[in-house]
Amino acid sequence: DVVVTQSPLSLSVTLGQPASISCRSSQSLVYITGHTYLHWFLQRPGQSPRRLIYQVSNRDSGVPDRFSGSGSGTDFTLKIDRVEAEDVGVYYCMQGTHSPFSFGPGTRLDLK
């Protein structure tokens, strides 16, 4: 099974400052079709996970452009250019390339 790790596990950021989260997988996430099924989700307190970024770098509809995703193979990064109050929550990366699909442990972001 593919193991997904994230770092850091917690992040305390000042409003308006940038933030970056790393996600690593134990195997390449390039699927036989050439697609890379690595996605980023945000789970706000008391809510279900909401996808922000799909297939490494594609922002979902309604996601502010301060969020960006990058990476390839086994190493991926989510960046927030300027953290806002609504960005508080737990960020998860998820791989959908190899079944069983799996998630990282989550990175908790709060405000300093």
Next chain:
Amino acid sequence: QGLLVESGGGLVEPGGSLRLSCAASGFDFADHYMAWFRQTPGQGLEWISYISQTGGDILYADSVKGRFTISRDNTKNSFHLQMNSLKIEDTAVYYCASEPRTGDYWGQGTLVTVSS
């Protein structure tokens, strides 16, 4: 924008059964793979099963194989998770979602508690 609404969670004793349902709207349900995930405080987020558009492709995580059964009814835009032989470690919030490989839409979750 897709909407998914789960139902059927609750309290059940170890060894008991529950049937979760997920009602879909706002997208072409019959055109999509659908999936169940769950979340526990200790184990985080876990994919547990998916089903293809016609039900011909079904997969389960090892943790639930042989105990859980996924099914769907495209005429009612809904799909289900029959959970048998429930264990204490199955206690979790269960989410239905579209497209297991990409996790497009998620429901709000339904809590399943297995306890005596």
